[in-house]
Amino acid sequence: MNQSHLIHAALDQGQGILRLTPAWVPRSFCVPGRRIKLHPDDYYALGGQRGGIDERWFASTTPADNGPLTSPNEGLSFAAFQDGSELRQFLLRDAVAELKGALLGERLWKDAGKWPMFSKFFDNQGALPHHIHHRDRHAALVGQMGKPEAYYFPPQANNHGGDFPFTFFGFEPGTTKDQVLASLKRFTQGDNHITSLSKAYRLDPGTGWDIPPGILHAPGSLCTYEPQRAADVYAMYQSVVGKQVVPAELLWKDTPADKQGDFDYLMDVIDWEANTDPEFAQHHFMAPRPVRPPAEMAADGYQENWICYKNLAYSAKELTVLPGRTAVIRDAEAYGLIMMQGHGKLGGWDIETPALIRYGQLTHDEFFVSAAAARAGVTIVNPSPSDPIVMLKHFGPNNPDNPHAGA
Numbered sequence: 277m278n279q280s281h282l283i284h285a286a287l288d289q290g291q292g293i294l295r296l297t298p299a300w301v302p303r304s305f306c307v308p309g310r311r312i313k314l315h316p317d318d319y320y321a322l323g324g325q326r327g328g329i330d331e332r333w334f335a336s337t338t339p340a341d342n343g344p345l346t347s348p349n350e351g352l353s354f355a356a357f358q359d360g361s362e363l364r365q366f367l368l369r370d371a372v373a374e375l376k377g378a379l380l381g382e383r384l385w386k387d388a389g390k391w392p393m394f395s396k397f398f399d400n401q402g403a404l405p406h407h408i409h410h411r412d413r414h415a416a417l418v419g420q421m422g423k424p425e426a427y428y429f430p431p432q433a434n435n436h437g438g439d440f441p442f443t444f445f446g447f448e449p450g451t452t453k454d455q456v457l458a459s460l461k462r463f464t465q466g467d468n469h470i471t472s473l474s475k476a477y478r479l480d481p482g483t484g485w486d487i488p489p490g491i492l493h494a495p496g497s498l499c500t501y502e503p504q505r506a507a508d509v510y511a512m513y514q515s516v517v518g519k520q521v522v523p524a525e526l527l528w529k530d531t532p533a534d535k536q537g538d539f540d541y542l543m544d545v546i547d548w549e550a551n552t553d554p555e556f557a558q559h560h561f562m563a564p565r566p567v568r569p570p571a572e573m574a575a576d577g578y579q580e581n582w583i584c585y586k587n588l589a590y591s592a593k594e595l596t597v598l599p600g601r602t603a604v605i606r607d608a609e610a611y612g613l614i615m616m617q618g619h620g621k622l623g624g625w626d627i628e629t630p631a632l633i634r635y636g637q638l639t640h641d642e643f644f645v646s647a648a649a650a651r652a653g654v655t656i657v658n659p660s661p662s663d664p665i666v667m668l669k670h671f672g673p674n675n676p677d678n679p680h681a682g683a
Contacts (some may be wrong), residue, residue, distance in 0.1 A: 277359060279366060283374045286357035286366070291623045292649030294355040296368065296612070296642040300635060301331040301340045301351050305520065307401040311433050311499040318635035322347065329635070330401075335612025335644050335670060336394035337369035338506040353394075353612075356638055368644060380610050381647030384672050393590040395503040395612065395670040397433065398495065403440040405514035405522050406470050406494040410530060414545050415489075415509045417532045425504035426562070426584035427495070428484035428592065432616040432666065438497025439518070443485070444474040445493050445560070446551035453543060460513060460539050463527050467516040477557065484562040486586035490547030501583075501614075503590040503670045511545065562586060565679060567593065577601030578656075582679055583668070590671060591678040597658045597665040607650040608677045611669045615641035618665035621657040623649065627665070 277285065286294060300314065304327035308319045312332050319328045326345055333340070333351050340351030353368040368391070377385035409423035427443075447456065451473045462468040471494060477485075479498045487493050492513060512526040528536050535541040553559060564581035566573070573579050577598050584592035597603050597620070619628040628640050645654060658665045671678075 279370065280374055282357060282359070282364060283366060283371045285359070286355055286371075287375065287379070287646065289357065290625060292646040292652075293623050293625060293654070294368070294371065294644040294646075295625060295640065296335065296644055297354045297356055297365065297638050298633060298642065299333040299336055299351055299353050300329045301333055301396070302326045302329045302342065303331065304342070306330045306404075309399040309401045309438050309497060309499055311435065312397045312399045313630060313633050315632055315634045321635040330399045331396050333394055333396040334614050334642060335368065335391065336396070336506075337367075337372055337391045338394050338508070341508045353644075355644070363638075375646075378648070379644075379646050380672070384609065384647070384674075388673065390506075391672065392506050393503060393670065393672050394506055395501060395590075395592065395614075395668075398500040398502055399433070400495075400497055401438050402497050402518050403443070404495045405512045405517040406444055406474065406492050407510050407512045407514070408492050408545055409487075409489045409507075410509045410511070410545055411489045411547065415507065415530070417535075418509065418530045420509040420530065421505060421507045422489040423505050423507040423509050424486075424488045424587045424589050425502055426484060426486045426587060426590065426592070428501045428562075428583045428594075428668070429479055429481045429498045430501055430594075430616055430668065431481040433499040433501075434481045437479075440497045441479045442476040443479055443494060443496040444471045444476045445485070445487070446475070446491055446553065446556055447473050448475050449552050449554040451552060453548065456546070457539060457543055460527070460542055463515045464524050468514065470514050475556075482564065484583055486560050486562055486584065488547070488550065488587065490545065491550050492546065501592070501668055503584050503592045505589045511542070513542070560586070564594065574598070576603055578603040578605065580605070585678050585680045588678065588680065589673045591675045591680075592671065593669045595667050595669060597656045599658060599660050599662050599664055602655065602657045604653040604655050606653040607645075607669075607671070609671050609675045610645060610647040610650055611671045612644050613642065613667045613669045616666040616668060618658060618660060618663045620659055620665050621655070623654050
C-alpha cells in the first residue's frame with residue numbers, strides 16, 4: 277500500500293479521526309518540570325547535550341528549531357494506522373497535503389493551504405527569560421510569520437507549581453523607552469534587570485492568558501498548554517534568568533543581518549502601546565467561558581468551556597464528559613485533542629489517559645478530528661461511574677464558533 281492509499285485508509289478506519297503519536301521536544305536551555313507523564317528515566321532520552329524534554333507538541337506540522345543537533349522530524353506529529361497485523365505511521369503534515377479540505381475543511385484549506393497552528397505542553401521547572409515574538413512585519417524580514425500564542429494551565433498537569441509560578445508581561449505603565457533601551461544595551465554586562473521594568477502576575481490553574489506578538493513575556497513555571505500559530509520566531513531580551521546566563525546571540529535571534537547590533541531595531545520590534553497597557557490583565561487574561569448554558573450541557577452529559585478565545589489565529593476548548601454518560605459533540609472546524617483525564621470511546625477509538633509514558637511508546641491519548649467528523653458530531657462514551665473524561669481541543673484560525681469572532 278503506497279502512502280496515499282495508506283493515508284486515506286487511515287482516515288476511513290478512524291471514521292474521520294486520526295490517532296496521533298507523542299511528539300517529544302527537548303530544549304537545551306530548560307530544566308524539565310516532570311509533569312507531562314514522561315517516564316522519569318526518559319527526560320534526557322536524547323542525551324545531556326540535547327537538554328531535557330520539557331515539551332510535547334500536539335497536532336504539529338511544524339518542525340522544531342533546536343539548532344544543528346535537531347533530530348529528523350523533531351516536533352512533527354505522526355499518525356498511526358493498523359494495516360492488518362502491521363502498525364504503520366505517517367506524518368500529519370503529509371496527511372494534510374494529501375487530504376486537503378477532506379481533513380481540514382474546505383474553508384481552512386482555501387484560506388491557509390496548510391494546518392497553520394499547533395499546541396503543546398510547556399513544562400519547565402523555572403521561568404523563561406523575558407522574550408518577544410515578532411509581529412508579521414518584522415518576522416517577514418527573516419522569512420517567517422508573526423507568532424501569537426495563548427496559555428492555559430490544566431489542573432491535571434499542575435500537581436506542583438515549579439520554582440516560579442508567576443509570569444512577567446510587558447512593562448509597568450510609565451516605563452520609558454529610554455529605560456528599556458538602556459537595559460538592552462547592558463545585555464552583555466550581567467543582569468540587565470529588564471524585569472525590574474515589568475510586572476509579574478500569579479498563574480492560577482484553570483485559567484489562561486492571550487499573548488499577541490510584540491509583547492514581552494517571561495513564562496512562569498506552571499505546566500502550560502499553549503495553542504499558537506505555526507511559527508518559531510523570537511528574541512530574548514533578558515540577559516540572566518535565575519542562575520542562567522542567556523547567550524547574546526539570542527538577543528539578536530531573528531534579526532535581519534543588516535540590523536544586527538541595531539538596538540533601535542530591537543525597540544521597534546516592541547509593540548509599545550500593548551506592552552504598557554494599564555489594563556493589560558483585563559485585555560489578556562482568560563477565564564473559562566461556557567460554550568452553552570451549563571445546565572443545558574449537564575443535561576446532555578457534558579461540560580465544555582472556551583479556554584483560549586481572544587485571538588482569531590487559533591482557539592481552544594476544555595471538554596468534560598461526565599461519569600457514566602455518553603455525549604455527542606459537534607464543532608464547526610477540524611481540531612486536535614489531547615486527553616487529560618479518564619478513559620472511554622471517541623467514535624470508534626478507545627481513548628485513555630496514561631499515567632506514565634516511555635519515550636517512543638505509542639498512546640491512545642491524542643487524536644486529530646477531521647472537519648467532516650467534527651460537524652457530523654463525535655460520540656464520546658464514558659464508562660466510568662466516577663471519573664470524568666477531560667480533553668483539551670485546539671482549533672485553527674477563524675473558527676466561527678470562537679466567541680471572539682464577532683468582537
